[in-house]
Amino acid sequence: MIVKRNKLNLWERLYLPAIIGGFKVTVRHFFKKKVTMQYPEEKWVVPEGYRGAPYLVKDQEGRTKCVSCQLCEFVCPPKAIRIIPPGPSGAPDAGNVEKAPHEFEINMLRCIFCGFCQEVCPEEAIFLMKDYSLTGTRREELIYDKEKLLALGGVHQDRIRKWKKKADEAQAQGLAP
Numbered sequence: 155m156i157v158k159r160n161k162l163n164l165w166e167r168l169y170l171p172a173i174i175g176g177f178k179v180t181v182r183h184f185f186k187k188k189v190t191m192q193y194p195e196e197k198w199v200v201p202e203g204y205r206g207a208p209y210l211v212k213d214q215e216g217r218t219k220c221v222s223c224q225l226c227e228f229v230c231p232p233k234a235i236r237i238i239p240p241g242p243s244g245a246p247d248a249g250n251v252e253k254a255p256h257e258f259e260i261n262m263l264r265c266i267f268c269g270f271c272q273e274v275c276p277e278e279a280i281f282l283m284k285d286y287s288l289t290g291t292r293r294e295e296l297i298y299d300k301e302k303l304l305a306l307g308g309v310h311q312d313r314i315r316k317w318k319k320k321a322d323e324a325q326a327q328g329l330a331p
């Protein structure tokens with residue numbers, strides 16, 4: 155079937171109604187409230203409880219809370235965590251109290267932000283923070299080592315300060331400086 159086209163009159167062939175109509179839409183949106191986000195200078199404010207990238211935290215005394223139990227490494231579904239414990243000859247982090255990991259890596263390319271590591275950790279040493287935008291120019295840059303994870307995690311304000319108690323006991327027994 156051939157569809158017959160209506161002939162345009164002179165006014166229509168000038169395209170002025172269409173151009174004016176387009177300008178009207180532009181002017182209307184020009185004065186409306188801005189909705190575009192200038193990413194990455196502006197960032198999305200994530201809701202409470204958001205599960206972003208997992209980082210290690212320190213306690214109030216600046217000690218590594220992780221005790222190398224490796225539960226998180228065991229439970230991590232995509233095997234994104236790799237821990238090297240200090241071993242029997244390794245120096246403890248908190249004066250003969252516990253053993254901080256020799257190395258702790260999280261491969262952010264593998265991490266699925268499931269939160270299992272946070273849930274399973276007996277020391278509240280690893281938390282899923284609010285970071286959702288992790289970038290790098292090489293794959294190696296997205297394997298975060300212990301220093302980087304601790305720097306990003308910051309300090310966790312503990313209510314129960316078991317380290318302090320044990321450190322005091324060790325000091326009293328002359329086992330710690």
Ligand code: SF4
Pocket residue numbers: 208226229230231232233234235260264265266267268269270271272
């Ligand atoms: S959030 Fe899930 S996938 Fe990511 S490191 Fe923790 S356990 Fe592994």
Ligand code: SF4
Pocket residue numbers: 219220221222223224225226227237271274275276277278279280
């Ligand atoms: S982060 Fe927690 S679960 Fe993982 S090794 Fe350290 S203490 Fe254990």
